[in-house]
Amino acid sequence: MTRRLDVKIVLMLLFTALVPLSVSVYLVAEAVNTSLDVGLNEEIAGQIERGVDIHRKYIEEVKEKQRARLEHIVDSAALHQAASTSQEEKVKEVLEGFLSGDDAIRSIRLSGPDGRAVKVEAVDDPSAAPVRTLTRNAEVNIGPYTSAEMVFGIKASIIDGFAKAGQDMITYKALASAPPAYLNRRVIFVYLILLAVIVAGSITGGVFWTRRLVRRIHRLSEATTAVAHGDMSVRVDPGGGDEVGALVESFNGMVAELSVSRTRIEYLQKISAWQEMARRLAHEIKNPLTPIHLAAQQLREKYQQGDPEFERLLDQSTEIIEEEVATLRRLTSDFSSFARLPEVKPEIMNLQDFLEECESSLSHISELGDVAMVWEIPSEPIPVSIDRMMLKRVIDNLTRNAAEALVNADVLEPQIRIHASKREQSKHPEVMIRVEDNGPGIMPEHHPSIFDPYFTTKTEGTGLGLAISKKIVLEHGGRIWIDEASKNGAIFVVVLPMRD
Ligand SMILES: Nc1ncnc2c1ncn2[C@@H]1O[C@H](COP(=O)(O)OP(=O)(O)OP(=O)(O)O)[C@@H](O)[C@H]1O
Ligand SMILES: [Mg+2]
Structure with a gap:
């Protein structure tokens, strides 16, 4: 039974996890196909290409301008004149002039075959936008100088933007040339891994959870079998509030x-x-x-x-x-x-009235041995369903036994106390009548057989009093027992169900 139930639950969990997942794998594959069809089309390819072209053209233009600028500088009469003087300072002065006249120029350098060189550099402005540099070289014939090198600055965002657009273009081309089936297969593969993780998770979780549940049900089923075989002592641990x-x-x-x-x-x-x-x-x-x-x-x-x-x-x-x-x-x-004990015929009456009746009709019992009888009757009416003649026999038997026990006992103030009250701690409303005496009490070894018929310790006794009393109490749906906790004398407890 155990095996079948947990297998069933695990299968059920798996089924509930797998059905939506399989459907979603199919849907996702479809969606990928559709989105690839939509994304990889001519128009978008054209757009990206145009973007790259614009960047390229702009950069070409910039380069062209730089070349022109370089030519203009190396051909300038002022520079040639200064160089012809062979005074480096004068050359520098002219170059400084060009440098300060154009923001884009970062540095100009002239060098000759004999190792002489002159260089001017723009001062870096930390607050300006970041720049990338482009270097232009030219062979010249300016006095002792044979080569010129100019470094131009160009906004970094332009160069980077161009690089990014180029990269996008490459990616897009790769994507467009890859067959969609391949992409689809990748998506399904990822999904299958996800599926495997979920299946493993639901099996582990399911097995753990069902084991606990099934174990509890199994214990209950074992206990039921034990009860069916007559073992009434079995109790099962609830193990939770569910x-x-x-x-x-x-x-x-x-x-x-x-x-x-x-x-x-x-x-x-x-x-x-x-x-x-x-x-x-x-x-x-x-x-x-x-x-x-x-x-x-x-x-x-x-x-x-x-x-x-x-x-x-x-x-x-x-x-x-x-x-x-x-x-x-x-x-x-x-x-x-x-x-020939008569049958119990209960009728609803007030416990208070019943006990008051007992008090007056059983007063002669105190004369048996000069015993004081104390009746503690509840002041409020308590409805009970009793056969009052039969129940009076019970009270008679219990008080008579107490009086008989007190007669021979060497007690200073022999007393029988009859106390009745509601019993609140029980599940169903009940009343309790206690008959207590301060006599010798009952020997513990007599407890198990005291309610058996013919059990007596008296020469004149029949041993039927308590047996009859117990039969009557049980037929009232009640219970009777000896209070084992008693230290002084005997205490008999009678519990009867209360009526609404
Ligand atoms: N209050 C008590 N104190 C001490 N012993 C008791 C008390 N009540 C009962 N017993 C013991 O229980 C035994 C059984 O009581 P039960 O009433 O059944 O029979 P009995 O009193 O011996 O005989 P019968 O009731 O027929 O006269 C008594 O013989 C006595 O030993
Ligand atoms: Mg008796």
């Missing part, structure tokens, strides 16, 4: 309720088996009792005179027989009343 967590919480709650009701059913089944046995036992004992009783009476009546010793023995024996028969009678009557 829907699965909520499912687990409600599963836990259900198992808890199931476990309580199963214990209740088991107890009631056990009691009914004991009741059946009590009924048979009572029947079997009761039948021979009457003939035994009659026989003993007859024996005494029939004996008129005789041996006084025999008469004394006879009196003693018949007395014992009658006493024992009476005990057996009481026992059978208890047994049969246990066997």
